[in-house]
Every structure is written in structure tokens, then in C-alpha cells.
Amino acid sequence: MAQQLRGNDLRQLGFPEGRAIGLALAQLQRKHLKKLSHTDQLTLLQRVLQTPTEFSTDLDWSHVAAALLPPPSRHIALTERKEYALYGAEHIEQGAIHQMETAMKLPVTVAGALMPDAHHGYGLPIGGVLATDNAVIPYAVGVDIGCRMALSVLPLPPQFLGQRVQELRKLLLEHTRFGNRDGFQHGRKMDHAVLERNEFQDIGFLRNKQATAAAQIGTSGGGNHFVEFGIVEITEPQNELGLPLGQYVGLLSHSGSRGLGASVANHYTQLAMENCQLPAEAKHLAWLSLETELGQEYWRAMNLAGDYASACHFQIHHRIAKALGEKPLAKVENHHNFAWKERMADGREVIVHRKGATPAGKGVLGMIPGSMTAPGFIVRGRGVAESLASASHGAGRRMSRTRAKQELGEAEVRRYLAQHGVELIGGGLDEAPMAYKDIHAVMQSQQELVDVLGTFTPRIVRMEGAST
Structure with a gap:
């Protein structure tokens, strides 16, 4: 095994101060590169330093090459704005529309749609759907990769x-964890095959993320993430769930890929912005071509994060169903903050980004939540081409988090929850139901996109902010 190189060794080769040195040293820790002799490692680093363009799409060295290359002398120019479908324009703030208009000017953009719950985000607005030509945009996927809804309908x-109420409240406290500081103690963690995936070893950036993923498996994030009990009402007799009309107890969870997904999003967005320099208003829409190894690397990391998010929900529902001694009658799970390879009506393959938008292909089931005091809807997609087979992912924010904290009071929110018969564990003013749009108006704006099979009305809600 070669003697370990240090930063001074790279400086002597001529590596500039900055990210390139740290990235190169980290890369040399990969198993197949550690086997090289000291001389061969130095020779390889010298080649990368002298001809970084030759390594810009190399799976091992693209990150280092990007850090060594000077920024492009000019931005990639935006093109004429393409048309896109807009649903519920009266519910959407101007900032979100402006962001969508910018996204429709990208050279790689093919088509787009904006959902009625849309609001301002980074890059693509939340509620934005964007189809691109063989390119993936990390910030059009979103930071919380693979964030999803999961519903279990229980035979109760x-x-x-x-x-x-008190028994179920205690059950939520015991079997769910939220945020970055509250995980399951050793001995109570559950294992999952996703933690053994090859990506954790194949992709250098992910090698030190496996431990964090293992620590957070089966937990939920902060913000608007929740696990809640409520009442499911099936209203459509012809439903794919196989359930008779009527009411049931439901368990609904909303969370994503935790620290793993956030790390992937931020890391590859930075690399995309280094390799794809856009005008200031579009900089967060920098893309990675799927013809490059860097693009393929992100695609694998994104899919890993999405599968990890699904594993977290599986564990949450498994724990609680087991504690109740019940087996779910039916399940519905769907995700957003993701990119899919799909074919448009004309047969063209595109990359469809759904940032805060629900897949609504023909016959595809999904769950669109309202707020703590408003019902969510179990839906079946109609596969409408103009919407890129998508629908909203919720009611959408009416107030920013800052504004909600400034304008709402805790006593006011507690009274409002009590009036609606909702028991809340944790949560903050920024997640008060008054901070969200009217879900009924949102659903009215997208009635052509989905069929409603039933509703879910929250009753006992747990969010970040309450410990065991």
C-alpha cells in the first residue's frame, strides 16, 4: 500500500490552494487508487493537474477537474421562453411564476407545468414540473430527494x-423520531438492505455518508414532516385499494431522505454550477448531462436517496402497525422531489423533474395532504399529457415560515387546533394550518388531473419539537 500523500505533496506538484487539494486527497482513499504506488499516485495527480479537461467526465476525477478548471469565460445563454401548462394561477405567487418562466428558458428544457400549490423555492419553484433533454438539474429535483407520502389503512x-387518544399519543412518541438530534438508541434501530447498497462504496462522495444514513434510518425530518393518525374515508366504490366504502383508521407519514439526500443535493448542485455557468437568475438551475459520468453518478446517488426515503417510511409504518398488533388493509405511497425517465405523447424520452409535485400517470395512486385541520385526498392519476402526468403535492404555503412566525400566536393556533379536534405533538408556528392554502380550492384547480378515491382527516399529529 502506498504511503499516504498529504496536502503539501500536492502543493509541491502545483495544486492551487482550495477545494481541489481536499477532493484529490479524498479520492486517493478509494480502494483501487490506494493500491497504486506513491510514484504512480503522484504521476496520476500530475496528469489531472496538467490536463483537467481530459478528466472532466472521468468517474474518479471529474470533481477534482472541475475544481481545477477556471470558470467559463461566458455564461450559457438562455433561450426564448417555451410555453408551459399553468393550473390554479390565482393561487400562485408571482415569485413562483417568475422562477418557472426562467426554467422554461433553459436550452435543455422541453416542456413544463406548474401546479396550483406552487410557491417560491431554490431554482425550480416548489410545485414545478420540468421535462429536459437528457439532462438532470439537482435543484429541480430538490434538496429533500425522494420526499414522499405513505398511507396505511388499518382495520380499525x-x-x-x-x-x-393518550395511548396513540404515547405510541407516536415511542415509535417515531424527528430532526437531526433525536434518533433511535442502539438496540432499537432496524436494519435495511438499502444500507448495504454498492453506491456507498462506488461513489467516493457517499463513502462517509453510510454511517449517518444508518443512524437516521426510520426517522423523519423537521419542518413540515409528520407522522399522524387520522380517519380514512373511501368515497369511490371502484377503487384500486380493494376497500369497501366507509371509514377506517389511517396512518400517514411525510418525510424524505434525511441528511443523505440533502448532502447529495448540495454537493452535486455545486458541481453542476461549476460546470454549467448560467446567468444569475438561473444559476440554481445548472444541469448535469446524463451523457457524462458526473451526471450518471448523480443519477445513481439520487435513486439511492429515494430508496432510502422509502425505507424510512417502511420502518415507521412497520413499527407502529406492529405496536398496534394490526396488519394494514391497504397502502398508498408516492414521492416527489425526484427525476424520472419518461416518454412524452410524441414518443420522445425526457427527464421529468417533479419538485413538490405528485406523479399522476394514468391509474397511478397518490396521496395529496391538506393541513393539520384540512383533509388530504387519496387520488388516482389521469395521465394528462399537458401536466406531464403530474398533480400538486399538497395545499402549498400561503405564508412563508418567517411571516407565519411573525403573525401567528401559539395560543391562537392551539385554539384553532382544538376547534378542529386535532391533537398536536410538537410542531411550530411556521407549520400552523393557517399558513397553508385552501386544499379544496387547490383540488378544484386540478380536478382534470386526478380522480378522488377518498380522504384522510388528521386527528393525532406528531412533528419535530416533542421528545420522548
């Missing part, structure tokens, strides 16, 4: 919730 009558 609705009155069970009213009769067992």
Missing part, C-alpha cells in the same frame, strides 16, 4: 381514535 373503526 374511526371511533378507536377518540377512545384511545
